[in-house]
Amino acid sequence: MTTEPARGNVLEEQIGQWRGFVRRRQAISAPDIEEMEDHLREQIADLESSGLDSEEAFLVAVKRMGNLDAVSREFAREHSHRLWKQLVLVPEADGGPGARRWRELGVMLAFAVGAGVAVKILVSAVDDEMALLRNLPFVVLPFLAGWFAWKSRAPWRVCAVTAALAAVPALAVNLYPFTQTPGPYPAPGMTEVLAFTHAPVLLWLLAGVLHTGGRWRSHEQRMDYVRFAGELAMYLALLALGSMVLLGLTAAVLSLAGVDLEPFMEDWLLPFGVPGALLVAAWLVEAKKSVVENIAPVLTRVFTPLALLMLVADLVVLLVNGPLTTVDRELLIIMDAVLVLVLFLLLYSISARDPLAPTGIFDWLQLALVGAALAVNAVALTAMLTRIAEFGFTANKTAALGLNLVLLVHLAWSAWLLLGFVRGRRPFTAVERWQTAYLPVYAVWAAVVVLVFPPMFAFA
Incomplete structure (x- = not known):
């Protein structure tokens, strides 16, 4: 009773x-x-x-x-x-929602065209490929953030502070005196690579502030952004696959007529199509909020057991690969990528779950997934510490070590809360709130890698 x-x-x-x-x-x-x-x-x-x-x-x-x-x-x-x-469920009012959706579509297309123009200008003005990669996120993501701000009606003070914070890493990656590795084929130094790979993470989390309309402290708003990010990835994958098929067929037909599509693709289609696909996918995610069918629960139930099997296989590979000092560096990098992927799956799964639903076998699968991720993380951390003890600190080793420590805390407390939930000792809301409360830690870590690591390791 x-x-x-x-x-x-x-x-x-x-x-x-x-x-x-x-x-x-x-x-x-x-x-x-x-x-x-x-x-x-x-x-x-x-x-x-x-x-x-x-x-x-x-x-x-x-x-x-x-x-x-x-x-x-x-x-x-x-x-x-x-x-x-x-x-x-009552009938839709005529005109209201439809008119608003058309207005949102028009504004989104304006931002998409603006992003394409900005990318086109960047590609035309910059000859250095590394400089292009460094600045591409700073050119595209502001337009997505601008659409977030318009749609959520974010206060102008929030927009100004967010823009100022985003300008700091933009200035850093362009003004820092990065050095290249010596040799017949000079390559960018590790701190430069780390800076331009971590800057998009920082920018994405800053864009989330505008997605929430400045209400970043709200647990519900942060979880909504997590849900948005997961569904955005799905839509982008579908758009990319569909575009590849259409472009392949179009290029094949035009080649029979002696028309080469490659120059048009390089000069116009890619500069406008890639940022445009990002904005269109974001609009689609927001537009389907009112649709009954939701793909998130289906995807999480399909990929959670598969990810668990993948982690178990990875753990076996790490354990049988000989002494931890001989573990290949590329293998450790891949393991980090796998852990980040599992983290995304965990966040997306939690965002898709009904917090009032009773516990079931899927919750135990999630607990097993987090436990396997913790085991892989522990082995990878041990291997990293062993390599650092033998060969010393470098920028990439320190970054990998820091990321694994950040992941360790996140996964360990998630496992503890999930264990309490499946045993009936905690509500699911405690698991949810931990995920969103920990997101700023990733922003701080990304900022440290972008801003502190280059001078700490002499910009090498």
């Missing part, structure tokens, strides 16, 4: 979920949300006094809030498996 405290906890989680959803609606301000929540709680109290239990009262109260039909309808579509569709 359900106790009164348990019912109260369930009701508070339902209200918290509703509040988080309403916060994502760009036209509703924080004071309005508080007023709406007060009204919702009053409705729930009245319904409970008439004999309904807390869950029934919550669902009926949302339906009765007639001035929130549009928001409630979207909420219903994302939670249709929990009777939302039957209770609050």
Whole structure:
């Protein structure tokens, strides 16, 4: 039999979920949300006094809030498996949502064209390939961030502070006196490589501040950005695959007529198509928020067991590869990439899970996945420390060591919270909040690698 405290906890989680959803609606301000929540709680109290239990009262109260039909309808579509569709799904109002979507499409296309023009100018003005790679994220991501700011109506002060913070790594990667490795074929130094590979991570997390409309402290907003990032990756992959097929067929047909498509692709299609695909994919993710079907739960259930098998195989490879001092450096780099991929999968899986659903076998699979990742991380850390003890510190070894330590803390506490959840000792919200609370640590670490490592290792 359900106790009164348990019912109260369930009701508070339902209200918290509703509040988080309403916060994502760009036209509703924080004071309005508080007023709406007060009204919702009053409705729930009245319904409970008439004999309904807390869950029934919550669902009926949302339906009765007639001035929130549009928001409630979207909420219903994302939670249709929990009777939302039957209770609050009402016909769309003519003109409103469609007109807004067309306006958003037009603004997105304007930002996409702007990004393409900026990339075209950069490619025309810069001959050095390394300089082009360094500056490409600083040219493309501001347009995506600008679209975030427009859509979320971020305050101009937040936009200004975010732009100022993004300018710091941009100046660093362009003004630092990086040195090249000596030899017949000079190559960029390791600190330069580390700087331009970590700068996009920092920029992406800064862009998340604008995606949240400046409400980065909100757990729901940060989790929404995690969900957005995962779905954006899926859409980009689909767009890339579809574009490759279409371009391949087009090039094959034109080649029969003696037309070479390669110059057009290099001069125009790639400079405009790549940043354009990023903006289009972002728009698609935001546009499908109101669609009932969500691919996230399906993808996470398919890839979680596969990732677990991959980690077990990687762990076996690390353990049977001989003494840890002989572990190949490239193998350790690949292991780090695998751990980062597993982390993305973990974040995406958690963002896609219904926090009110009971525990199941998939939660145990996630716990096993995190445990296997911890084992791989521990072995990789041991190998790195052994190599550092024998050969000394270098920029890339220090960066790899730091990343593994950051991942270790994240995965270890995630495992502890997941263990408590599957054993019924903690709510799933504790697991969720840890993921989003830890995201700023990655931004800090990326900033350290970009700004501190080059002078620390003499720009080599």
